[in-house]
Amino acid sequence: MDTQTFFTTHPVFTVDEFDRYLESCGSGSRFSRNRLLGYYRATNRLISVRNGLYAVAAPGADPESSPVDSFLVASALRKDSVLAYHTALELHGFAHSLREEGQILTCHPMSARFEFRGVRYRTVQPSAALPDEDALSLGVITASRGYLAVRVTGIERTLVDCLDRLRLAGGYEEVWRAYESVTYLDLELTVRYALLLSNATTIASVGYFLEMQRTRWMVSDDYLERLAAHRPDHKHYLDRSRSAPGKLVSRWNLVVPEAVFYRTWEEPDEPLA
Helix, strand or coil: CCHHHHHHHCCEEEHHHHHHHHHHCCCCCHHHHHHHHHHHHHCCCEEEEECCEEEECCCCCCCCCCCCCHHHHHHHCCCCCEECHHHHHHHHCCCCCCCCEEEEECCCCCCCCEEECCEEEEEECCCCCCCCHHHHCCCEEEEEECCEEEEEECHHHHHHHHHHCHHHHCCHHHHHHHHCCCCCCCHHHHHHHHHHHCCHHHHHHHHHHHHHCHHHHCCCHHHHHHHHCCCCCCCEECCCCCCCCEEEEHHHCEEEEHHHHCCCCCCCCCCCC
16 A cells, blocks of 8 residues: 555544554654655645644645544544544434534543634543443444544434533533434433443433433333333432423423423424414
8 A cells, every 4th residue: 555545545644553554564664754744744735633643635735725524533533532422413414503523432531622623622531330341332333434434422322421411412402403313213222321321310311301202212111111210319400500490300300491391492383274
């Protein structure tokens, strides 16, 4: 594989990946690497995203305006990166709105957020309730971005994670509107992962959400009862800031904001002619 083929198959790459490519070509010295990277930067083929991370500009294009895939940037930030929360909704094509933020689950967080071309990138550590690698990878899938694969939470885990940390999802309305276009959900995986988090408020939030979608996803009482068995012992707030008036949903011991309870974002029915 020559350098141009590497650039074609690695539109975003780390220095470590480039080193491995050079080693496969029998030229693994740091001097060779730095010389090549310097040459291709000088000839406008490479864009420096941040220290140790590059994107490839299209031949003849202005590097300043050549597009860079933000999902590939997010995926390359950490070796164990998993795209999650609203970023996962966007990658799956279900997000109702766009956010200029790349959210990455990792056990090795960055010391600070950084911004590239108007997109802020942040790392989020997984829940401490996930005890091992198998639990950390539960509900994680791979998705293709051209020649490359990125790890992302599947739609089931994304739902639970978003309800667990609504601020990272863009709020409850955003989650509801996103999942209106989801026609099928693996309910066993959804319930299993929600219970694994061992957070009573999150479990109640997932139960309430599934109950509201029971017709669409054919949610049986068995799934709801498994969740209800772990609901809070006393009332908890879906909106943990408690800034809005709410309605108590007794089955889940969950105080739901009135805007969510009545789904005030939905269009009113058209008047009959």
